[in-house]
Amino acid sequence: MSEPSPSLDRTAVADIRPPPRHLAIIMDGNGRWAKARGLPRAMGHREGVEALRRTVDAAAALGIAHLTVFSFSTENWNRPQAEIDALFDLLRMFVKRDLAQLHRDGVRIRIIGSRHGLSPDILELIDEAVSLTRNNTRLTLNIAFNYGGRGEIVAAAQSLARAVQNGEMKPEDIDEKAVSRLLWTSESPDPDLVIRTSGELRLSNFLLWSGAYSELMFMDIWWPDFNREWMEKAIDAFRCRDRRFGGLGV
Ligand code: IPE
Ligand code: IPE
Ligand code: MG
Numbered sequence: 001m002s003e004p005s006p007s008l009d010r011t012a013v014a015d016i017r018p019p020p021r022h023l024a025i026i027m028d029g030n031g032r033w034a035k036a037r038g039l040p041r042a043m044g045h046r047e048g049v050e051a052l053r054r055t056v057d058a059a060a061a062l063g064i065a066h067l068t069v070f071s072f073s074t075e076n077w078n079r080p081q082a083e084i085d086a087l088f089d090l091l092r093m094f095v096k097r098d099l100a101q102l103h104r105d106g107v108r109i110r111i112i113g114s115r116h117g118l119s120p121d122i123l124e125l126i127d128e129a130v131s132l133t134r135n136n137t138r139l140t141l142n143i144a145f146n147y148g149g150r151g152e153i154v155a156a157a158q159s160l161a162r163a164v165q166n167g168e169m170k171p172e173d174i175d176e177k178a179v180s181r182l183l184w185t186s187e188s189p190d191p192d193l194v195i196r197t198s199g200e201l202r203l204s205n206f207l208l209w210s211g212a213y214s215e216l217m218f219m220d221i222w223w224p225d226f227n228r229e230w231m232e233k234a235i236d237a238f239r240c241r242d243r244r245f246g247g248l249g250v
Pocket of ligand 3: 028029030198
């Protein structure tokens with residue numbers, strides 16, 4: 001995991017700077033977690049769901065308002081059908097088992113991604129979860145399922161093109177705000193911090209637009225091992241980062 005700049009006094013800055021309002025996580029390394037234990041990959045995914053459950057509780061307890069988790073990418077269709085089926089079964093399990101408790105805990109669930117290719121029962125399940133929890137305010141949980149950052153931008157471009165074609169707007173009205181408003185993530189602010197577990201150093205098509213100025217953190221642990229302690233370490237390190245947004249900072 002990258003360390004904060006040594007020039008900063010860690011205790012002092014961590015005291016002043018707020019935690020991320022929006023934390024996004026690429027939950028990677030389930031397969032390797034399982035392999036290291038001689039278990040089938042599906043067991044890694046199952047443990048990954050438990051880590052997600054812990055993470056939602058930790059985020060709410062630590063005062064994070066928006067949590068986005070990458071759970072199935074549009075590129076994950078390239079995996080063997082049996083693994084895809086196992087991942088879809090786990091989404092069903094997560095929603096059916098945990099929805100009532102998440103609702104009681106004040107979690108607003110949003111699903112970000114394409115509906116294309118998802119089976120009717122999955123669509124029904126996620127629509128139910130979104131509609132049941134829509135007025136909750138403690139934590140917004142965006143589940144990136146069948147999500148791809150390029151696809152998200154293409155969908156926004158198509159909507160804008162249609163609006164221009166229908167005479168609802170002019171090409172010069174298209175600015176960054178207009179694009180942002182049409183993104184699947186539009187109900188959350190841009191992510192302040194993006195964490196990826198598993199040690200891979202890439203974004204894999206995650207939040208390409210809204211993550212333009214996110215702080216990035218790569219952790220050398222498999223996703224099923226993630227817990228509140230790791231989240232606290234990440235938040236501490238985030239608070240010590242000097243964000244400049246192209247300016248000269250403070
Ligand atoms: C992340 O774990 C879960 C998904 C991508 C769906 P992986 O399945 O990618 O696990 P590794 O990276 O192969 O270890
Ligand atoms: C990214 O992980 C997608 C999710 C965590 C859902 P991958 O394991 O699919 O990414 P690559 O293939 O290593 O880039
Ligand atoms: Mg992976």
